[in-house]
């Protein structure tokens with residue numbers, strides 16, 4: 001018996017000549033929210049389909065909620081899994097309520113819980129009565145999320161859930177994700193919108209051409225990547241030369257627009273550098289420390305993989 005909600009061990013998935021997933025090990029612990037990132041064709045959807053039991057591994061082993069998700073005996077397990085696919089297509093002539101009732105029956109979930117689900121995802125009663133063909137992209141995505149939440153899943157797969165949503169909708173979407181995670185739902189979230197994943201995920205898994213090339217918390221990935229930290233300073237233009245003399249060669253200095261200067265240094269050097277600047281140095285009006293973004297770390301791990 002394993003403590004993990006999902007466990008992928010040495011899994012390879014081949015479609016003919018194409019190796020979509022190559023020797024991947026991955027675990028999802030109960031209540032964890034894990035972000036999976038990777039280029040188009042990196043193998044993210046293939047991995048999700050394997051964990052859903054829609055396909056079977058060419059090599060390796062998968063356990064989800066204590067069983068093999070693809071086995072016929074595990075349909076009770078599959079009922080505890082929610083899935084929001086990348087491109088959701090609902091029948092246009094069905095109303096929101098008819099659609100959710102239909103999926104509830106397929107999943108063996110009680111239709112009486114659907115009103116609570118509509119409320120959770122923010123679909124108003126008037127919208128529920130309308131045909132899906134009249135829905136905006138945001139409303140369709142809310143309905144898709146309600147569909148994924150049918151039956152109160154213990155494990156939730158969200159494939160590109162916020163594509164095409166406006167910033168306010170994305171925020172409300174992530175608020176729902178945070179609430180689910182707080183209640184113990186394990187979540188695997190795929191996205192290309194790396195910046196918005198920062199602060200949402202406990203762990204980030206980076207996929208490249210079917211392989212897992214990095215796996216850890218943002219802090220772990222930052223320390224592995226050893227990318228420079230940027231210190232942005234606003235100061236009078238006349239003081240920039242004095243600043244350059246003071247920081248010496250320990251940090252690369254770049255002049256940005258609006259009297260802003262950026263210093264790039266190793267993370268371990270940043271506190272010492274800020275002290276040197278602050279002590280009787282040039283007149284600094286503002287200071288901002290910018291950690292490497294998930295975009296930069298992602299690019300770093302892909303470069304490293306290519307070099308290897």
Ligand SMILES: Nc1ncnc2c1ncn2[C@@H]1O[C@H](COP(=O)(O)OP(=O)(O)OP(=O)(O)O)[C@@H](O)[C@H]1O
Pocket residue numbers: 015018019020038039040041042043044045046047086
């Ligand atoms: N059913 C299939 N038959 C043949 N090849 C497939 C099949 N499904 C996926 N592939 C191939 O496997 C590789 C991985 O595809 P996958 O859809 O898993 O990537 P992805 O990371 O989800 O990409 P995207 O971000 O574009 O959704 C790609 O080369 C794709 O063409």
